[in-house]
Amino acid sequence: xxxxxxxxxxxxxxxxxxxxxxxxxxxxxxxxxxxxxxxxxxxxxxxxxxxxxxxxxxxxxxxxxxxxxxxxxxxxxxxxxxxxxxxxxxxxxxxxxxxxxxxxxxxxxxxxxxxxxxxxxxxxxxxxxxxxxxxxxxxxxxxxxxxxxxxxxxxxxxxxxxxxxxxxxxxxxxxxxxxxxxxxxxxxxxxxxxxxxxxxxxxxxxxxx
Amino acid sequence: xxxxxxxxxxxxxxxxxxxxxxxxxxxxxxxxxxxxxxxxxxxxxxxxxxxxxxxxxxxxxxxxxxxxxxxxxxxxxxxxxxxxxxxxxxxxxxxxxxxxxxxxxxxxxxxxxxxxxxxxxxxxxxxxxxxxxxxxxxxxxxxxxxxxxxxxxxxxxxxxxxxxxxxxxxxxxxxxxxxxxxxxxxxxxxxxxxxxxxxxxxxxxxxxx
Numbered sequence: 001x002x003x004x005x006x007x008x009x010x011x012x013x014x015x016x017x018x019x020x021x022x023x024x025x026x027x028x029x030x031x032x033x034x035x036x037x038x039x040x041x042x043x044x045x046x047x048x049x050x051x052x053x054x055x056x057x058x059x060x061x062x063x064x065x066x067x068x069x070x071x072x073x074x075x076x077x078x079x080x081x082x083x084x085x086x087x088x089x090x091x092x093x094x095x096x097x098x099x100x101x102x103x104x105x106x107x108x109x110x111x112x113x114x115x116x117x118x119x120x121x122x123x124x125x126x127x128x129x130x131x132x133x134x135x136x137x138x139x140x141x142x143x144x145x146x147x148x149x150x151x152x153x154x155x156x157x158x159x160x161x162x163x164x165x166x167x168x169x170x171x172x173x174x175x176x177x178x179x180x181x182x183x184x185x186x187x188x189x190x191x192x193x194x195x196x197x198x199x200x201x202x203x204x205x206x207x208x209x
Numbered sequence: 210x211x212x213x214x215x216x217x218x219x220x221x222x223x224x225x226x227x228x229x230x231x232x233x234x235x236x237x238x239x240x241x242x243x244x245x246x247x248x249x250x251x252x253x254x255x256x257x258x259x260x261x262x263x264x265x266x267x268x269x270x271x272x273x274x275x276x277x278x279x280x281x282x283x284x285x286x287x288x289x290x291x292x293x294x295x296x297x298x299x300x301x302x303x304x305x306x307x308x309x310x311x312x313x314x315x316x317x318x319x320x321x322x323x324x325x326x327x328x329x330x331x332x333x334x335x336x337x338x339x340x341x342x343x344x345x346x347x348x349x350x351x352x353x354x355x356x357x358x359x360x361x362x363x364x365x366x367x368x369x370x371x372x373x374x375x376x377x378x379x380x381x382x383x384x385x386x387x388x389x390x391x392x393x394x395x396x397x398x399x400x401x402x403x404x405x406x407x408x409x410x411x412x413x414x415x416x417x418x
Contacts, residue, residue, distance in 0.1 A: 036331055048346040060300055067303035074294035085283035091269055094276035101310040105317050112318035112332040122245055123321040137257040
């Protein structure tokens with residue numbers, strides 16, 4: 001059985017969501033952030049570069065969302081939520097699997113620049129322009145697709161929901177400007193597996209008693 | 210034949226390297242950065258979120274290194290430099306495929322914070338600590354491996370060389386502190402395919418006449 005080392009609040013909620021979508025059992029271990037909102041020593045002890053999420057599967061301790069979702073999908077979910085190299089949509093899938101990294105980069109850059117961020121600085125301009133391009137592109141992609149890669153849920157959706165719902169507002173993006181994304185978020189949020197996962201490990205969830 | 214839209218100087222040099230390792234033909238189209246060191250309108254016109262690298266294969270225009278190297282490896286290189294989900298080293302491979310994104314995030318955050326970077330700010334502390342963890346982990350990984358995933362070159366190496374060689378110094382990392390990484394860089398730099406690729410599209414390469 002897979003153990004999810006859940007850092008609350010963090011994007012490790014997507015692994016809970018993935019497990020619920022695949023109908024797989026898991027053990028959730030909750031880790032609190034410190035007063036500085038950073039992961040603490042107990043979390044860092046899990047893996048040499050413990051970012052969130054981190055999981056255990058037998059002797060394997062694995063961190064990095066992209067690695068974890070593909071690993072679980074292939075090794076425990078018969079590849080169901082992945083798109084194979086032979087598939088027509090493989091390139092598109094691989095492209096959208098990187099969205100989270102890119103939106104996170106922009107988030108980190110803006111947080112690092114903080115109040116002193118000079119909107120005219122080259123890096124902040126680049127990050128702002130990148131963000132707008134990604135949101136516009138995703139909005140266009142969702143004009144004709146119920147999910148990011150066509151008609152059914154894939155790991156690309158599992159990767160995308162956290163940055164879209166949690167990082168947008170914190171980085172100056174108003175989803176009301178992107179109606180197809182807003183409708184997509186509502187569509188995904190209505191899924192029982194998503195609702196169950198968010199109740200267990202989402203941004204408002206509490207450490208179990 | 211694949212077209213590589215090469216933004217000089219940029220990490221699109223890794224796609225030239227990949228093609229040389231796989232012995233595949235390609236057409237290189239060179240794009241210059243502007244005086245502000247940013248990609249210009251001609252490059253952005255290639256794809257809605259044109260980051261570097263970007264390639265064309267028939268009707269497909271694809272951006273994002275992770276997507277491109279897996280696509281080319283699987284569709285044109287018989288999967289030779291990839292590690293398949295069935296392989297014992299799959300999780301490890303997927304983990305190291307994310308190194309570039311993480312080192313880039315730290316780079317963007319530090320550049321965005323710029324001269325005003327407060328070394329005590331929570332985000333800069335996090336980025337510094339992450340960087341050190343990644344370099345230490347990679348240094349340990351290379352203690353017993355000639356390449357990142359064992360004895361032979363994979364896409365994980367194709368992904369790693371640019372951030373290790375180009376972003377380390379710019380983000381306060383001295384490779385002399387990581388002797389196994391330094392030896393690895395020398396080992397990879399001695400490969401004929403790497404040398405040819407760097408001569409064509411590396412950091413010191415010039416737009417062809």
